[in-house]
Every structure is written in C-alpha cells, then in structure tokens.
Amino acid sequence: MKYFLILVLYPYFVVDYVSVNSPSLAADQVSKESDAFQRGLSALKENRLEDALVEFTTAEREYPDNARVRSFRGILLAQMGKNAEAAAEYQEAIRLDPLLEDACRNLGFLRWTEHQLVSARDALQRAIKLSPDDSFAHYYLGRVELDAQRYEQAFLELELSRQPLPADAGFLIQAATGYVASGRRENAHQSLEQLMGLPLSDAQALQVASLLLSIHDNDPAINILQKLNRRQSAAQSTWAQFDLALAYLLAGKYDKAAEQALVYVEGVRAAASPEGAQAWSLIGVAYAHLNQGEQSVNALRRAAAFAPGEEEYLLNLTRELMELNRYPEAVTAVQTGLAANPKSYSLHLRLGAAYLAAGRYAEAESVFHDLVAAGDPLPTGYIGLAQVLLRTGHAEEAAMVLADAEKKLGRKFLISYFLGLALARAAKPAEALAAFQQAVQLDPNNAEAHLNLGKSQFTLGHVKEAIAELQQALRLDPANPQAKRLLSQAYRRAGDAKNAAKYAEASSEKPVATTSELIGDFFVPPWQVPPGDGEK
Numbered sequence: 325m326k327y328f329l330i331l332v333l334y335p336y337f338v339v340d341y342v343s344v345n346s347p348s349l350a351a352d353q354v355s356k357e358s359d360a361f362q363r364g365l366s367a368l369k370e371n372r373l374e375d376a377l378v379e380f381t382t383a384e385r386e387y388p389d390n391a392r393v394r395s396f397r398g399i400l401l402a403q404m405g406k407n408a409e410a411a412a413e414y415q416e417a418i419r420l421d422p423l424l425e426d427a428c429r430n431l432g433f434l435r436w437t438e439h440q441l442v443s444a445r446d447a448l449q450r451a452i453k454l455s456p457d458d459s460f461a462h463y464y465l466g467r468v469e470l471d472a473q474r475y476e477q478a479f480l481e482l483e484l485s486r487q488p489l490p491a492d493a494g495f496l497i498q499a500a501t502g503y504v505a506s507g508r509r510e511n512a513h514q515s516l517e518q519l520m521g522l523p524l525s526d527a528q529a530l531q532v533a534s535l536l537l538s539i540h541d542n543d544p545a546i547n548i549l550q551k552l553n554r555r556q557s558a559a560q561s562t563w564a565q566f567d568l569a570l571a572y573l574l575a576g577k578y579d580k581a582a583e584q585a586l587v588y589v590e591g592v593r594a595a596a597s598p599e600g601a602q603a604w605s606l607i608g609v610a611y612a613h614l615n616q617g618e619q620s621v622n623a624l625r626r627a628a629a630f631a632p633g634e635e636e637y638l639l640n641l642t643r644e645l646m647e648l649n650r651y652p653e654a655v656t657a658v659q660t661g662l663a664a665n666p667k668s669y670s671l672h673l674r675l676g677a678a679y680l681a682a683g684r685y686a687e688a689e690s691v692f693h694d695l696v697a698a699g700d701p702l703p704t705g706y707i708g709l710a711q712v713l714l715r716t717g718h719a720e721e722a723a724m725v726l727a728d729a730e731k732k733l734g735r736k737f738l739i740s741y742f743l744g745l746a747l748a749r750a751a752k753p754a755e756a757l758a759a760f761q762q763a764v765q766l767d768p769n770n771a772e773a774h775l776n777l778g779k780s781q782f783t784l785g786h787v788k789e790a791i792a793e794l795q796q797a798l799r800l801d802p803a804n805p806q807a808k809r810l811l812s813q814a815y816r817r818a819g820d821a822k823n824a825a826k827y828a829e830a831s832s833e834k835p836v837a838t839t840s841e842l843i844g845d846f847f848v849p850p851w852q853v854p855p856g857d858g859e860k
Contacts, residue, residue, distance in 0.1 A: 358383055361393060368400055376400050391421035395430065402434055410434055425454035429461045436468050444468045459485045475502035493519060493528050500535050509539050520544065526552060526564075526854035533571060534851060542575035562591050563852040566603060570851060573610055582610040601630035602849040605637050608644065609846045617648045628657070632664045635671055636847035642674050643843050651682035669695075676708045677842035680715070688712045696725070703729055703736045708842055710742050719749035737766040741773055744780070753783045764793075771801035778807070782814055790814045 364379030380397040387393050398413030414431035417424055432447030448465040451458055466481030479502065482489065489495065496519045503512035512535065519532050529548050536545035549571045553564040565588040572581035585607045589600060608623035624641040631637055638661035645654040658675040665671060676691035689712045695705030706729035713722035723746040730739050744759035760777035767773060778793030791814045797807040812827035 358386065360386060361396075364396070364400075368396070368403075373400060373404050377404070389420055391417040391424045391427065394420065395424060395427040398427070398430060402430070407434060407438060423454060425451050425458065425461075428454065429458060429464070432461065432468070433464050436464055436471070439471065441468050441472045445472075459487055463487045470498055470502060473502070473505070475506045478502060479506070479508075491518065491522070493522050493524055496522070497528060497531050497535070500532075504535055504538050512539050513541065516541070516544075520548075530567060530851055530853065533567075537571060537574045542571075542577075546571050546575060546577075562588060562599070563854055565591060566599070566606075566849075566852045569603070569606055570849060573606060573848065576613075578610040578613040582607050582614070585610070598631055598634075599852075601627045601634065601637060602852075604630065605640055605847075606849050608640060609848060612644050612647070612846065617644065620644050621648070621650075628661070632661070635661060635665055635668045639670055639674060639844070640846050642678060643846060646678060646681055646843055651678055654678040655682065655684075673704055673708065673842060676705075680708065680712060680842070685712050685716050689716075696729075701733075703733060703738045704842060706733075707738055707742050710746060711842075714746060714749060719746050722746040723750055723752075735762065735766060737763055737770070737773075740766060741770075741776070744776055748776070748780060748783075753780055756780050757784060769800060771797045771804060771807075774800065775804065775807050775810075778814075779810055782810060782817075787814055787818050791818065 360379045360382035364376045364383060367373075367376035367379060377397075377400055380393065380400055383393050384390075384397055394413045394417035398410045398417065401407075401410035401413060411431060411434055414427045414434065417427040418431070421427075428447050428451035432444045432451060435441075435444035435447060438444075445465065445468050448461050448468060451461040452465065455461065462481045463485035466478050466485060469475070469478035469481060472478075489499070496515050500512050500515035500519065503509070503515060516532060516536055516539075519528075524532065529552055533545040533548040536542070536548070546568070549564065549568040553561060553568050565584065569581050569584035569588055572578070572584055585603045589603045589607075604623045605627035608620045608627060611617075611620035611623060614620075621641065621644055624637065624644055628637040628641050638657060642654040642657050645651070645657065655675065655678045658671055658678055661671045662668065662675065672691060672695060676688050676695070679685075679688035679691060689709065692705050692709035692712060696709055700706065706725055710722040710725045713719070713725065723743060726739055726743040726746060730736070730743070733739065740759050740763035744756045744763060747753075747756035747759055757777070757780040760773060760780055763770070763773040764777055774793045774797035778790045778797060781787075781790035781793060791811065794807050794811045794814060797804060798811070801807070808827040812824050815821075815827065816824035
C-alpha cells in the first residue's frame with residue numbers, strides 16, 4: 325500500500341494529509357487499483373492542479389460513494405478558488421461518512437475564509453468532537469471566534485491548539501483588541517509591544533495608537549501619531565493632525581488637544597464642513613475639561629451650526645450649557661436640533677432633562693411621558709418621568725412607573741436604584757430595602773447603591789447590616805460625607821462611641837443626583853482614517 329503526503333498550504337500552517345491508508349478508505353474501493361485517484365494525489369502534491377482535477381473527477385465517477393475521494397476533490401477545488409464546489413464536496417463527504425473529521429475541519433476552514441462564521445463554527449466544533457486533539461481545528465475555531473468578537477472562547481481555543489500564533493500585524497491587532505475587551509491588559513500590552521516592532525500601514529498604526537490609549541499607555545500612542553503627522557505631506561497631513569488632537573484629548577492632555585485641533589482647523593479648506601464640525605466639537609470638549617465654559621460653548625455652537633443634522637454636536641452643546649446652569653439656552657438649543665431632527669430619541673430625552681433641571685416640571689413630565697408611551701426601549705425615559713414625580717411630591721406614582729419599567733425591560737441597575745429612592749420617599753422602607761439589595765447585586769461597585777442600602781437597613785433597625793453597607797460605600801467613595809454621617813449615627817446606636825466620634829466629622833448630606841444620568845458624557849469624534857488605506 326502506498327502513502328501519499330499532500331501538502332495543503334493554509335495561512336501560517338502546513339496541514340498534512342496522509343490519506344490512502346485511512347481506515348475510512350476501504351481497500352475494495354480506492355486502493356492500488358484506483359489509478360486515477362493515485363495519479364490525482366501525485367498531481368496535487370506537485371501542484372499540477374488541472375491534472376489533479378481530471379484524475380479526481382475520474383476517481384469520483386468510479387467511486388461515487390467514497391467519502392475520501394470527495395474530500396480530496398474538495399481540497400483541490402478550494403486550492404483552485406472554486407469555493408462553492410469545494411464546499412459541496414466536503415458536505416457530500418460528511419454525508420457519506422459522518423466520522424470523517426478531515427472533511428469537517430476543511431469545511432470549517434473554508435467557511436472561515438469566506439467569513440461565514442456560524443457555519444464555520446459548526447463544522448469546526450464537529451471536527452473537534454470527532455477528534456478532540458486536532459490542533460488545527462482548535463486553532464481555526466479560535467480564529468472564527470476572534471472574528472466573531474467572542475474573545476473568551478477565541479483565546480481558549482487558541483490556547484488549546486498549542487500552535488504558535490502568527491506574528492503578522494492584522495492578527496496581532498485583532499488579538500490586542502480582544503485582550504482589551506476582555507480586560508487582559510498585560511496580554512494586550514505584550515501584543516502591542518510586538519506590533520510596534522513590525523512595519524505597519526498608516527491605518528494599522530492608527531489602530532495600535534487607539535488600543536494603546538485604551539489601556540492608558542498614552543505616551544507611546546502619542547509618539548506613533550506624532551510620527552505619522554511628521555511623515556505626511558502637506559496635502560495628506562490633515563487626518564494625522566486631527567488624530568493627534570484626538571489622542572491628546574483621550575490622554576487627558578486637554579490644552580494640547582485644543583491647540584492641535586485649532587492647527588487642524590486652519591488646515592481644513594472649508595472650516596464649515598463635517599471635518600470642521602468634528603474639530604470644533606473636539607475643541608469644545610477639551611475646553612469643557614479645562615473649565616473654560618464660555619470658550620467651550622462657543623466652540624460647540626460652531627460644531628452644531630456646521631452640522632445641524634448631527635445630534636452628537638447638539639448633545640455636547642446642551643450638556644455643557646446644563647453644566648453651566650444655562651438651562652434656557654439648553655432648551656432652545658435642543659428645540660433647534662429637534663426642528664432639524666424631529667425623530668431623535670436622544671434629543672427628546674435631553675429636552676426632558678433640560679426642562680427638569682430648569683424646574684419646568686410640567687414640560688419635563690410631558691416629554692418623558694411621551695417617551696414612555698412610545699415604548700421607550702431604555703430605562704432613561706422611565707427614570708426621567710420618575711424624577712419629575714419625585715420632585716413634585718408623587719413618590720408612589722414614581723414607584724409605579726419604575727415597577728412598570730422593570731416588568732417591560734427586566735432588571736436594570738438604574739431602575740432598581742431609583743425604585744429604591746421612590747419607595748424610601750413613599751415611606752416604604754422594607755420595599756426600598758429589597759430594591760436597593762437588587763441594585764447592589766446588579767452593580768456591586770456603586771457607592772450610592774451601598775449607601776442607600778445601608779440607610780434603609782438603619783431605618784429598619786438593622787444596625788449591624790447598616791454599618792457593613794455604609795463601610796462598603798466609604799471604601800468605594802472615601803470622601804462621601806453622607807456615608808460618614810450615617811456611620812456615626814449607626815455606631816452611636818450600636819454603643820460604639822469611639823467610632824461614632826470618628827465619623828462625626830461628616831458634613832451635610834449630599835443631594836441625590838437628578839439629571840446626570842440623563843445628560844451623559846460628551847460624544848468624542850471618531851478617528852479619521854488615512855485616505856485610501858481603510859481598516860485592516
């Protein structure tokens with residue numbers, strides 16, 4: 325019996341196929357007397373693809389029910405770029421022999437190259453079930469999961485493959501992105517260090533800089549973008565100037581961000597353009613962080629004027645106006661935005677928040693009620709309506725609104741937290757306690773949730789439990805004066821005069837936040853991609 329070693333070149337690996345002696349290849353079907361099959365194997369080995377196709381086609385006519393012939397013809401067709409025909413051959417091979425692991429793996433690989441991730445995953449998982457130690461099946465399943473952004477599964481499969489990972493820029497950027505998303509900062513740092521030693525296109529360098537900023541390696545990111553900026557010609561440099569300004573902003577270097585964005589604005593041919601609007605928005609955000617309110621508002625107004633149909637610019641403007649307590653201007657700005665974009669959910673929500681902050685409760689209630697009645701898919705409309713009701717002395721109605729939101733949207737931290745506030749205000753401490761306990765389960769690191777849970781425990785006379793929750797609130801927010809004041813009272817009630825005196829220094833109770841969760845953070849402009857380069 326002869327053995328033929330067929331080398332099928334896949335990216336990064338050479339996969340060996342030793343086929344003729346396979347148990348699934350019956351001796352009475354394709355063996356030494358199958359000259360066409362043997363000649364096809366030889367031609368495939370020598371990369372004579374057309375000759376191999378003729379021979380495998382002949383062998384398939386001779387042995388139409390042989391899975392191994394079908395599988396090899398699929399390998400050949402895939403190498404010839406005839407993917408649809410190759411897939412059909414693999415599928416027929418699997419039908420004829422459901423235990424033929426090679427065909428499952430090859431089909432999975434083929435589907436991965438076509439970015440058909442669901443079918444690729446199914447085929448590779450079947451291959452692994454048939455052969456749990458198949459390192460190539462594990463590897464390509466890892467690549468499938470990486471493409472699908474299912475990062476935990478991806479890294480598990482890649483580790484199980486025990487294969488050296490490719491050192492090309494595209495894979496490393498993908499892996500670093502996955503490590504960042506999974507919170508594996510050290511792995512991300514190692515991948516990015518490796519990337520910085522490779523030749524990168526401008527777009528890849530931009531991706532690396534963005535990833536470095538996301539793990540707070542700010543200086544290397546800025547160095548990359550400074551080099552990009554310096555090496556661009558005058559005609560090409562504007563995108564690099566903008567991205568350098570954005571990097572400064574994300575790194576918290578707000579003065580440099582504003583300065584660099586102004587340089588960019590001067591280089592943009594038409595300042596009143598989408599590119600100009602992005603730059604003025606960036607400048608406005610930088611000035612806001614520098615507490616230069618008037619300059620921030622002026623820059624954000626210019627951004628909104630240049631792109632009146634883009635809600636992000638108006639949301640940034642109204643956020644800053646509300647931070648400066650300039651509520652009438654914020655209302656006017658939102659109304660202007662709604663005239664250009666009447667179906668914007670975010671602008672309607674912002675209008676309600678502006679009315680609420682300005683004390684115009686009837687208008688705020690109307691806006692939030694309309695959002696809720698329209699089937700708000702998010703908790704924010706319900707929370708806004710509940711806040712209006714709390715401000716106007718209707719705590720029980722607020723609790724009913726939030727309970728209804730939970731029925732429709734499920735358990736959400738903000739719904740549970742504000743439900744607890746409403747129930748506490750409605751003098752229902754036991755129910756408030758249950759709501760705050762749920763809020764803490766949903767977000768264990770929220771200091772305000774622990775604070776209010778401790779307060780509810782204290783109200784119900786559960787002093788020991790109250791002290792534990794208030795201590796946790798202080799661990800999460802060491803400067804919280806209300807937690808200190810309540811801890812002093814709890815220790816006093818527990819008979820611990822020493823600790824009661826320790827925390828008695830607390831100042832007056834902090835007011836409950838009412839609009840911050842309706843305002844949100846600034847919308848930061850996206851990166852500008854090098855012309856003609858695109859993502860890789």
